[in-house]
Amino acid sequence: MPKTGLIWLAIPDDSAYNCLSILTTAYGFIVRVINDSKGGSEMSYQALYRVWRPQRFDEIVGQSIITQTLKNAILTKQISHAYLFTGPRGTGKTSAAKIFAKAVNCHYLEDGEPCNKCETCRAINEGSLSDVIEIDAASNNGVEEIRDIRDKVKYAPTKADYKVYIIDEVHMLSTGAFNALLKTLEEPPANVIFILATTEPHKIPATIISRTQKFDFKRIRPEDILERMAYILKQKNIEYDDKALKLIAKAAEGGMRDALSILDQAMSYGDDKVTYENALQVTGSVTNELLTTYVEQVIKKDTKNALITVQKVLDNGKDASRFVEDLTSYCQDILLYQQDPQIVEQLELGMVDDKFKALSDQISDEEIYQIINELNEIANSLRYTAHPDVYLQVLTVKITHLKQLEDVSTTTSVDNADENGKIKMLTDKVNELQREIEQLKKSGPADEASQSQQMVKPKPIEAKSGNARVELAKIYPILGRATRQSLNEFQEVWPDLMNALSVTQRAVMHVSKPVAASPDGVIVSFEYPIFFQKAQANRELCDALENNLDRIAGKAPKIVFVPDNQWPKIRKDYLASHKDELKGKQNTDPKSQETPTEDEKIDPDSNDPKPIVKKAEELFGKDILDIKND
Known part of the structure; x- marks a missing residue:
C-alpha cells in the first residue's frame, strides 16, 4: 500500500471504528476521518460575534x-x-x-x-x-x-x-x-x-x-449596540423584545462583543426567541419595577418590606453584587434625572416610566449621596464574603435608618441664618464707622483724646480653625531662612500656578497668597479658615501645588498653610522668640565689628532700624510692616 494517499470508505457508522482500528494496528497509519454523512457530529454553529x-x-x-x-x-x-x-x-x-x-x-x-x-x-x-x-x-x-x-x-x-x-x-x-x-x-x-x-x-x-x-477606541454607545443587534436578528429572522435588547445593550457596558455574547445566550435560553425575561435571567439583572419598589421602601423607612424585597431578589437566583451594581446605577439615574431628564432618557434608551419620575421628585440629592456611599462600602465587602445575603440585609437596615436629612437641613438653614445675621451686623458696623470717619474729616482738627474716646475700636473676629492645626514646626524653619527675594519669586509665579490647577483646586486656593518664603519653603495664607481647613486636609492639592511649582519655577519647595487671622500672631511670636538669635547674628556679622564712620554712626534718637526690624524687613518686606516703639 502507498505510504500516503486518500482512501474513501463507504461503511456504516457502527463499523467505522472497527475498520479504523484494523488499519491502524496492521499498518501503523495515522488516519484522519472526514465524515460526510448528514448526521455527523461536526460542529457547524459559530458564535454571533464571530459570524x-x-x-x-x-x-x-x-x-x-x-x-x-x-x-x-x-x-x-x-x-x-x-x-x-x-x-x-x-x-x-x-x-x-x-x-x-x-x-x-x-x-x-x-x-x-x-x-x-x-x-x-x-x-x-x-x-x-x-x-x-x-x-x-x-x-x-x-x-x-x-x-x-x-x-x-x-x-x-x-x-x-x-x-x-x-x-x-x-x-x-x-x-x-x-x-x-x-x-x-x-x-x-x-x-x-x-x-x-x-x-x-x-x-x-x-x-x-x-x-x-x-x-x-471609545466605548460604544448603547444606541449603536441596540441598532446593530436589531439588524442581526432581523437578518436571522428571529423574534425579539425591544426591552430585552435595551437591557442587553446596557449590560454590555460599551462592548459590542459582550453584547453579542449575551444575545447568543439569550437566544439559546429562549429557543431562538429573545424575550425580556430571558434577558434578565442571562444578565442576572433586576427588573426596574423591583428596584423602584425597593427604593420606595427605603425612602419610607419601611425596613420590613425592604428586607422581604431583598430576600425575593436572592430567591430568584440574582447575584448580590449585580443587585448592588443595578441599585447604584438606578440611584445615579435618579440624580441625573433631577438635573437633566434628557440625559437619562438617552442612557436608559427611553425605558423611564412614571414611577421613576415620581420617585425622583420624592427623594433628595443628599439622601442619594448617602445611599450611594453605603452601596460602595457594601460592594467592596461583597468581593471577599461567602455570605452575601447577610451584607444585603445589613445594607437594607442601614439605609432605611439613615439620619433624617430634613432635621439636618433645617439646622443648617438656622446656622446659615445666624451666620448671615452676624455678617450683616458687622457690615452695618463697618459702614457706621466709615461714616463717623468721614464726619470727623469734615469737622476739622479736634481734641485727639476726645476723638479717641469716642471712637469705638471693634474687636477682631476670631475665626475658628476647626480640626485643622497650624504646623509651627514646619513654619519656623522656613522663617529662619526666609528672604524677600524668595517671596517675590513665588508671588510672580503664583498666577501661573493657579491656572495650572484643576477647577475644584482653584476654587479652594482663590483666597490664598504667599506671605513668606525661603529657597526651600513657602508659607501660604488663607483669607478664610474654612478654605485653610480644606487645603490642609487635601493631600492631592498639596502634591499638585508642589509638582506645578517644580514645573513652573524649577524648584519644589515645601508648602505650609496658615489662616490669615493667625498669621500676624505667628509672625510676631517668631520674631519675639528668636530675638536673641537675631541679635547674635547681628553681633557675629564681620561688618558689624568694624568701627563705624561718622556717617554710619547710629543716633539713639534716629529712626534707623534695629537688627530685629531689619530681619523682619528681610522676611516680610517694608510695605506690610507696622513698626511701633515700646
Missing part, C-alpha cells in the same frame, strides 16, 4: 472617526509604519487591524474599503496569508519571540504588498521584549506595518507609544 465580525470599515460600530481616518490614510497613501489601537474590550481594535491589513494589500479598493473578493482579501479572511501575522502577546511575551520577528521582518512579503504584524494585548510583553521591539519600530523596512492592540495603554513604555500613531 458577524466586521469585514469592512463601515461595519465597525461606534468608531466612525477612527475608521474614516484610516480610510483617508490608505486613499492618500499616507500609511504609517506603526499603529497603536487602545480601548476597552470588544470595541473593534483587532477587527480594525485585520481590515486595515486587507485594505493596504487590496488592489481593488472601493472608497478605501477592501473588496473582500480578491485572492488576497479572501486569504486574509481565512487566516491563510503568510504575510499577515497575528501574534498574541499574552502567550508570546518573551525576548526570543520578538527577536524572531526582528530577524524575519527584513524579508520581503511573499504574496502581498505589505507584511503586516498584528500584536494583540501588546501590554503583556516583558521589558526585554519591548526593548527588542523598539529598534524595529524605530527603523522598520519600507514594506512592513506593525499594528499593536491593547486594553491597558498605561503599561506600554512611552518610547514605544512615541513611535506609533495612537488611536483610542
Whole structure:
C-alpha cells in the first residue's frame, strides 16, 4: 500500500471504528476521518460575534472617526509604519487591524474599503496569508519571540504588498521584549506595518507609544449596540423584545462583543426567541419595577418590606453584587434625572416610566449621596464574603435608618441664618464707622483724646480653625531662612500656578497668597479658615501645588498653610522668640565689628532700624510692616 494517499470508505457508522482500528494496528497509519454523512457530529454553529465580525470599515460600530481616518490614510497613501489601537474590550481594535491589513494589500479598493473578493482579501479572511501575522502577546511575551520577528521582518512579503504584524494585548510583553521591539519600530523596512492592540495603554513604555500613531477606541454607545443587534436578528429572522435588547445593550457596558455574547445566550435560553425575561435571567439583572419598589421602601423607612424585597431578589437566583451594581446605577439615574431628564432618557434608551419620575421628585440629592456611599462600602465587602445575603440585609437596615436629612437641613438653614445675621451686623458696623470717619474729616482738627474716646475700636473676629492645626514646626524653619527675594519669586509665579490647577483646586486656593518664603519653603495664607481647613486636609492639592511649582519655577519647595487671622500672631511670636538669635547674628556679622564712620554712626534718637526690624524687613518686606516703639 502507498505510504500516503486518500482512501474513501463507504461503511456504516457502527463499523467505522472497527475498520479504523484494523488499519491502524496492521499498518501503523495515522488516519484522519472526514465524515460526510448528514448526521455527523461536526460542529457547524459559530458564535454571533464571530459570524458577524466586521469585514469592512463601515461595519465597525461606534468608531466612525477612527475608521474614516484610516480610510483617508490608505486613499492618500499616507500609511504609517506603526499603529497603536487602545480601548476597552470588544470595541473593534483587532477587527480594525485585520481590515486595515486587507485594505493596504487590496488592489481593488472601493472608497478605501477592501473588496473582500480578491485572492488576497479572501486569504486574509481565512487566516491563510503568510504575510499577515497575528501574534498574541499574552502567550508570546518573551525576548526570543520578538527577536524572531526582528530577524524575519527584513524579508520581503511573499504574496502581498505589505507584511503586516498584528500584536494583540501588546501590554503583556516583558521589558526585554519591548526593548527588542523598539529598534524595529524605530527603523522598520519600507514594506512592513506593525499594528499593536491593547486594553491597558498605561503599561506600554512611552518610547514605544512615541513611535506609533495612537488611536483610542471609545466605548460604544448603547444606541449603536441596540441598532446593530436589531439588524442581526432581523437578518436571522428571529423574534425579539425591544426591552430585552435595551437591557442587553446596557449590560454590555460599551462592548459590542459582550453584547453579542449575551444575545447568543439569550437566544439559546429562549429557543431562538429573545424575550425580556430571558434577558434578565442571562444578565442576572433586576427588573426596574423591583428596584423602584425597593427604593420606595427605603425612602419610607419601611425596613420590613425592604428586607422581604431583598430576600425575593436572592430567591430568584440574582447575584448580590449585580443587585448592588443595578441599585447604584438606578440611584445615579435618579440624580441625573433631577438635573437633566434628557440625559437619562438617552442612557436608559427611553425605558423611564412614571414611577421613576415620581420617585425622583420624592427623594433628595443628599439622601442619594448617602445611599450611594453605603452601596460602595457594601460592594467592596461583597468581593471577599461567602455570605452575601447577610451584607444585603445589613445594607437594607442601614439605609432605611439613615439620619433624617430634613432635621439636618433645617439646622443648617438656622446656622446659615445666624451666620448671615452676624455678617450683616458687622457690615452695618463697618459702614457706621466709615461714616463717623468721614464726619470727623469734615469737622476739622479736634481734641485727639476726645476723638479717641469716642471712637469705638471693634474687636477682631476670631475665626475658628476647626480640626485643622497650624504646623509651627514646619513654619519656623522656613522663617529662619526666609528672604524677600524668595517671596517675590513665588508671588510672580503664583498666577501661573493657579491656572495650572484643576477647577475644584482653584476654587479652594482663590483666597490664598504667599506671605513668606525661603529657597526651600513657602508659607501660604488663607483669607478664610474654612478654605485653610480644606487645603490642609487635601493631600492631592498639596502634591499638585508642589509638582506645578517644580514645573513652573524649577524648584519644589515645601508648602505650609496658615489662616490669615493667625498669621500676624505667628509672625510676631517668631520674631519675639528668636530675638536673641537675631541679635547674635547681628553681633557675629564681620561688618558689624568694624568701627563705624561718622556717617554710619547710629543716633539713639534716629529712626534707623534695629537688627530685629531689619530681619523682619528681610522676611516680610517694608510695605506690610507696622513698626511701633515700646
